[in-house]
Amino acid sequence: MGLFDMFKGDSGDKMTPHLAFATSLMYMMSADGEIDNEEIGHLLSVLGGKDQGNGTIGVGAQNQALLDNAVKYRRKNSIDTFLKEAAPLLSDAQKMCMLVNLIDSSLADGTPEPEEQQLFGKFLQAFGIAEERFRPFFEVIVLKNDRSVFTNQSHPKNDPAYQVKISMPT
Secondary structure, three states, X not given: OXXXXXXXXXXXXXXXXXXXXXXXXXXXXXXXXXXXXXXXXXXXXXXXXXXOOOOOEEEOHHHHHXXXXXXXXXXXXXXXXXXXXXXHHOOHHHHHHHHHHHHHHHHOOOOOOHHHHHHHHHHHHHHOOOHHHHXXXXXXXXXXXXXXXXXXXXXXXXXXXXXXXXXXXX
């Protein structure tokens, strides 16, 4: 035991798929150097945010521990270290779920920043998921977040001849 071991905190937690999920969101939220309120809202909704009874929204005790561990991991490890550690632990469904949530997080504040786009590319590569395979999921998330179809009647997607279609890889 070293003199400063007491300051290390509880960083010995083993990486799990759930911790990888929360941590991936932390990497995406901080990719552009700032964390926006919309991104925090998305994180809370994904991790099960709830009304604290005092006008604020937080996470329950179990998810607070998960979030705390994700923040600790994010502070201490590079994205490359994270991806090498997390990718082998995840099933295909977990990888796809994570990717869909990462895209949703990057769009939470309107437009994905170049840093967020780059980071997403790293996740695709580390997970062995081709852009073409992910494209239909991407299109759904973009559609979900394009609320301008309600506020701009001349939006091209509001044309009577336009029909939403999801392209499937061949």
